[in-house]
Amino acid sequence: MxxxxxxxxxxxxxxxxxxxxxxxxxxMPVVQIVIFGFALTNEVKNSRIAILDQSKDEATASIIQQLEASQYFDIEKNLQSEADIEPAFREGKIKLVVVFPSQFQSTLLHTNTAPIQLIADATDPNVANTLTNYASAIILDYQNNIRGNQDFPYTIETEMRMLYNPQMKGSYNFVPGVMAMVLMLVCAMMTSISIVREKEIGTMEVILVSPMVPLRVVIAKMVPYLLLSMINIGSILVLSVFALDVPIQGSLLLLVFECFLFTITSLALGLFISSVTNSQQTAMLISLMGMFLPTIMFSGFMFPVENMPLPLQVISNVVPAKWFYYIVKAVMIKGLGFFSIWKETLILAGMTTVLMLISIKKFKTRLE
Amino acid sequence: MIAVKVNSVKKTFKAEKSVVTALQQINFEVSKGELFGLIGPDGAGKTTLFRILTTLMLADEGAASVDGFDVVRDYKEIRKRVGYMPGRFSLYQDLTVEENLSFFATLFNTSLEENYDLVKAIYQQIEPFKKRRAGALSGGMKQKLALSCALIHRPSVLFLDEPTTGVDAVSRKEFWELLRDLQKHQITIIVSTPYMDEASLCDRVALMQNGKIMEINSPKGITENFKKPLWAVRGENMYQLMQTLQASEAIDSCYPFGQYHHVTFTHAIPDSQVASELAKIASVVEVKRIPATIEDCFMELMRQ
Amino acid sequence: MKENFAISVRELTKRFNDFTAVNAITFDVKQGEIFGFLGANGAGKTTAMRMLCGLSFPTSGQAMVAGYDLYQDAEKIKKSIGYMSQKFSLYEDLTIRENIRFYGGIYGLSDHEIKTKTETLVHQLHLEEQLNKLVKSLPLGWKQKLSFSVAMIHQPKIVFLDEPTGGVDPVTRREFWTLIYEAASKGTTVFVTTHYMDEAEYCDRVSIMVDGRIDALDTPLELKRKFNAPSMEEVFVQLARKAKRAE
Known part of the structure; x- marks a missing residue:
């Protein structure tokens, strides 16, 4: 001992x-949280929008004027029919289209309620979200104004449509994504490098020729990075709660447990890499290309998996980060309990066990 | 008592398109407490042999035992009782001398204090720098630290793979003094080196080349086996002299050795006539009969 | 400083913070000379050699290498010298032909020159059959000989050899020295470090560095007489044992 x-x-x-x-x-985790949290969800100014006004009455003119007046929007063009909407988006300049139905004002006056449709280009979910929020706020503002001199409240129903990315992935979801990335990087890459370094400088030979059990060597190598990762998880959570106002909806204990599990997964991956490489460079390359990139690509954190072609969706299932990402989002953002994620947890645990077994078996007690 | 026994060991490696034979039919025995040298250039197979004996590699054919334990079957036993210093071994550069030592001590479940009498002579030389990082030590000091680390668990057999390569002549001398000193403790030492002059410091040596042992004997036995009379020759222009002698029919071999050329004749010539024979070929300043060195023997064996 | 010296060094010093690696060394190397540069590990050999190759800037002192000033013409110096070390010599994963092509290319040889050079060089070393094989398939001794020839490909005025024969078998080691003699007889200055003391005897003159200073510089014969020693090894040991520098 x-x-x-x-x-x-x-x-x-x-x-x-x-x-x-x-x-x-x-x-790294601090910088990433800050970059994702502030830089990417920054205020959007002077975005180009289009208007499809099928009513052309006093009310729509007033709303359009207020949209125009705000610093967030520039009205790029007025569309003539619904058929123009799709081409307008395809040009790529337009981020949002505001659609007024015909007889907007009279519908509003007679039934006290009228719809406005906001169609956003959600390929960039953060921008789409921000823009629709701004537009809704302006419409709400108008609604409150006209309400002042009426007995009955008017309601304008803003109906939002997100093109290209209906689920609106993005917004606060980067926090679980960053967690997966950081754990992958710290655990998989650093563990593999630290083991391979011993091969390079020749100390591994001496360690192997000692009575120390190889399994213990491996575990001892992992412990510091396990600890480091838990500290990183802590700092990410603290930052996201206090600096980004992303609350932890579910159980903190459950969240920490799942992070711990994924850390072990990453460590097992690192060990696996170290058993198939002999130089630090190769270890680093494999960790980056083979582990880090799939984490970003297939976890669903940058690109929604649902929109990928079927073969890629299938591949994404073998990426442990996908399951981790799902679990953390469920616990942290949606506030779900263990019973909603036990299946995913089981999958992750299964992957970890298999990886660990393979790596330990592959960890040679001899050279060559 | 036999400490190390190697029986018909063969080892090949697969390279691109071809199979490289690293060791072919290696046989030797080392007795307990012996200082045994494996002498040969890089690529002779010394490191491979060490790795097989330290259980890091499996031989293709043949058997070997260390301290009576089979290197394949009883590898765990062997790992408890041997000390090993690999060739490119460079310790942990970012740990201090003291930390390196205590790490290797705990690796073998022991401590510096327990075997202090063994490493004392070496440790005292590096003790003034015990708080220094290993990376900041000079070559000679690093070797001494590495030796202490390999010795710390009082191994019964010590394997040192090229401990003096790249080390200057003075540090090399000191290192060999330390090894001779260790023999008092009945530790069997197997050491490899590309420096032929170090062979004379061993009890017995094996001369290795291209995966084969060319000869095993005591250094004295090897040099006495050099059959032909050997002459040291000096001239005004040494380079020219060498070219002339090497081109001559009467000369069997001529190799530069420091300030002299070592020369053998194709046919036996009475000692008294050597000077005049040489004078016929080239202008010579000095001629003297000398005993062969290990290096002469090694080159003679390489020629065969 | 006289023109007919290949290397001329005056009070050359290199300090790293408060550590003086090379302490005001002064010496001249004649053209076509084989100059042995000896010293214990850590005596400052490598640092001195790096400065002379224009790889590292001196803290103070003067030096002319191949007729160029070390401070003003470091780039011109690099063009007129060849360099070979035990550690870095050739690309293991390139063939012999590709290595020669590459080094010929960086020294600005024309395609035609590279072609003729390749032929003569390969003929000289009897490597005709290995020409398209990877360097890593060659035995160490051949690698070192090839790497020396490649360092000489642009016919440099001076060639620096850093422990060129470490780990090489005794026969190849002597063949290597034959190459050195040949180069020197054609007028190339050879500046060589080694741990083999018998090789020190092959040099025209030998300098021995102790603690960053040159403590002895003369022909091997004269050095042995001065120190009353039978061999260069003895001379070296006498000097190096005086070293005080904490290791």
Whole structure:
């Protein structure tokens, strides 16, 4: 046991003395959260929109005027028919189309309620979301104004349609995504590099020729990165709750448990990489291309998996990050409990076990 | 008592399109407490042999045992009782001298204090720098630290793969003094080196080339086996002298050795006539009969 | 400084913070000379050699290499010297032909020159059959000989050799020195470091560095006489044992 503990201590020495790497490992999650949180969901100004006014009355003119007056929108063109909407989006400049039905004002006056349709280009979900929110606010504003001199309240029903990305993925969903990315990077890449480094400098030979059980070597290598990852998870959660106002809806304990599970998955992946490579460069490349990229591509965090061609959807199922992403979103954003995610948890746990077994089996007690 | 026994060991590696034979039919025995040298250039197969004996690699054919334990079947036993210093071994550069030592001590379930008498002589030389990172040590000091690390668990057999490569002549000398000193503790030491002059410091040596052992004997036995009379020759222009001698029919071999050329004749010539024979071929300043060195023997064996 | 010296060094110094790696060394190397540059590990050999190759800037002092000033014409120096070390020599994953082509290319040889060079070089080393094989398939000794010839491909005035024969078998080691002699006899200055003390005897003159300074510089014969030693090894040991620099 003393042997094992000292091994872990040694790993911490390596970790703590490489100040630059350490800084990156701790700094990266913070920077990513800040970039995703602030830079990407920044206010959208002077977006080009189009109007399809099938009514052309006093009310629509007034709303259009207010849209025009706001700093958020520039009215690029007036469309003539519904058939123009799709081509307008296809040109790529238009981000939002405001559709007034015919006889808007008279419908509003007679039935006290009238619909307005907001159609947004949701390929960039964050922008689409922001724009429809702004437009709705302006319409609501108008509704409140005309209500002031009437007995009965008028309601304008804004109906939103998101083109290209109906589920509106994006907004706050990057927090679970960043978690998956950081864990992948810290655990898979750093573990594999630290094991391969020992092969490179020749110390692995000496360790193998010692009575130390190979399994313990492997576990000792993982412990520091497990700890580091848990600290990173902590800092990501603190940042997202206090700086980005993304609350943790579900159980914190469950969330931490799932993060722990995924950390083990990533560590197993790192171990696997180290058993098939002999140089730090190769280990790094494999981790980046083979682990990190699929995490971004297939977890559903950047690109919605549902919109991918079927073969890619199938592939995405073998990416552990996909399941982790789903779980964290369910627990953190939707506030679901364990009974809603036990299947995904089981899949993740299964993957981890298989990976761990393969890697430990592949971890050679001899060279060559 | 036999500490290491190697019996018909063969090892090949698959390279692109071809099979490289790293070791062919290696046979030797090393007795307990012996200082045994594997002498040969890079690529002779020394490292492969070490890896087989330290259970890191499996031989294709043949058997080997260390301390009576089979290298394949009883590899766990062997790993408990051997010390190994690999060739490119460079310790943990980012750990201090002290941390490196205690790491390797705990790796073998022991401590510096437990075997202090063994490493004392070496450790005292590096102790002043114990708080220094290993990466900041000079070549000679690194070797000593590596040796301490390999010794810390009092191994019964110590394998040192090219411990003196790239180390200057003085540090090399000191290193070999340390090894001779270790023999007092009844540790069997197998050491490999490309420096022929170090062979004379071993009890017995195996001269290796291209995966084969060309000869095994005591250094004295090897040099005495050099059959032809050997002459050291010096001239005004050494390079010219060498070219002339090498081109001559009467000369069997001529190799530069420091300030002299070592020369053998194709046919036996009485000692008294050597000077005049040489004078016929080239202008020579000095001629003297000398005993062969290991390097002479090695080159003679390579020629065969 | 006189023109007929290939290398001329005056009070050359290199400091890293408060550590003086090379301490005011002064020496001249004649054209066509084989100059042995010896020293214990950490004595400052590598640092000095790096400065002379224009890879590292001196802290102070003067040096002329191949007739160029170290401070003003570092780039011209690089064109007139060849460099070979034990660690880095050739690309293992390129063939012999590709390696020669590459090095010929970086020294600006024309295609025609590279072609004729390749032929003579390969003929000289008896590598005709291996020409299209990867360098890593060659035995170490051949690699070192090839790498020396490649370092000489642009007919440099000076060639720097950093431990060129480490780990090479004794026969190849001597063949390597034959190459060195040949180069020197054609007028190339050879600046060489080695840990084999018998090789020090092959040099025209030898300098021995101790603690960043040159403590001895003379012909091997004269050095042995001065230190009353039977061999260069003895001379080296006498000097290096005086080293005080904490390792």
């Amino acid at each position: 003393k042997q094992f503990l000292f091994f872990i201590q040694k790993e911490f020495y390596h970790l703590l003395r490489d100040k630059r790497t350490l800084f990156i490992l701790f700094g």
